[in-house]
Amino acid sequence: MPSKVQEKKSESSRQARMTTATGFLIIFLLVAGLRWLDNIKDRWYVFDPMSLHELSQNAIAASPNNTAGMIEHIVANLTATYPSTQIKLNTDTSEWMFNVAGGAMGAMYIIHASITEYLIIFGTPLGTEGHTGVHTADDYFNILVGEEWAFTPGALEMERYTPGSVHLMPRGVVKQYKMHKGCFALEYARGWIPPMLPFGATQVFTSTLDFRSFFRTARITGREILRNILIGKI
Numbered sequence: 001m002p003s004k005v006q007e008k009k010s011e012s013s014r015q016a017r018m019t020t021a022t023g024f025l026i027i028f029l030l031v032a033g034l035r036w037l038d039n040i041k042d043r044w045y046v047f048d049p050m051s052l053h054e055l056s057q058n059a060i061a062a063s064p065n066n067t068a069g070m071i072e073h074i075v076a077n078l079t080a081t082y083p084s085t086q087i088k089l090n091t092d093t094s095e096w097m098f099n100v101a102g103g104a105m106g107a108m109y110i111i112h113a114s115i116t117e118y119l120i121i122f123g124t125p126l127g128t129e130g131h132t133g134v135h136t137a138d139d140y141f142n143i144l145v146g147e148e149w150a151f152t153p154g155a156l157e158m159e160r161y162t163p164g165s166v167h168l169m170p171r172g173v174v175k176q177y178k179m180h181k182g183c184f185a186l187e188y189a190r191g192w193i194p195p196m197l198p199f200g201a202t203q204v205f206t207s208t209l210d211f212r213s214f215f216r217t218a219r220i221t222g223r224e225i226l227r228n229i230l231i232g233k234i
């Protein structure tokens with residue numbers, strides 16, 4: 001006949017096995033759930049890279065030598081193309097903020113931000129250079145003004161992107177890039193946007209301590225993501 005102590009022991013080891021099994025089940029369901037979400041994320045995309053590329057080229061043609069004119073053209077076109085019940089756009093073209101990430105510094109104006117897409121104007125009239133960051137989204141960099149240069153280790157020649165061209169950075173690809181002299185671009189990212197946000201925010205804590213820009217960026221990004229969630233745009 002087993003003693004009380006032995007019974008207690010086997011009871012607690014059974015409990016431990018149950019806890020472990022439950023833990024594995026939860027992890028399994030979590031991974032399966034995330035993989036499922038990753039497979040269906042396409043259904044939430046509203047923009048498409050081809051027409052944004054075409055729009056960038058038309059904006060350049062419509063306002064040569066006039067960056068502000070190009071931006072107005074882009075925003076007017078998007079506002080006319082997409083109903084505000086489908087996607088929320090930020091039409092305040094004066095809402096710029098600094099962005100320091102990967103050692104590169106520029107300014108951005110957020111046209112759209114949601115969980116699976118963002119569309120911004122990014123650039124600087126001075127030029128900048130840095131690390132692109134490791135992104136969880138595909139990134140389409142449509143050059144409007146100036147040039148962007150890039151390379152990956154092993155390449156001995158640089159890639160060169162001029163106005164009207166698009167630099168596609170697929171999810172996970174990393175490069176060194178340089179916006180030579182002045183450069184502005186329409187940047188479209190599609191994939192999982194929230195994991196990309198820390199890349200844009202870390203340098204405020206490690207280097208710039210520019211909390212004013214940080215809070216402004218966090219407030220506007222949060223506001224835009226929320227406005228979209230409220231109409232069911234994920």
Ligand SMILES: *[C@@H]1O[C@H](CO)[C@@H](O)[C@H](O)[C@H]1NC(C)=O
Nearest residue numbers: 051054055058077078080081
């Ligand atoms: C917006 O731009 C696209 C691409 O250039 C073009 O096909 C479309 O006709 C434009 N829409 C409006 C309303 O201007």
Ligand SMILES: *[C@@H]1O[C@H](CO)[C@@H](O)[C@H](O)[C@H]1NC(C)=O
Nearest residue numbers: 060061062063064065066067
């Ligand atoms: C754009 O500006 C540059 C420098 O000011 C000038 O040389 C060029 O002719 C201008 N191009 C157009 C299309 O206005």
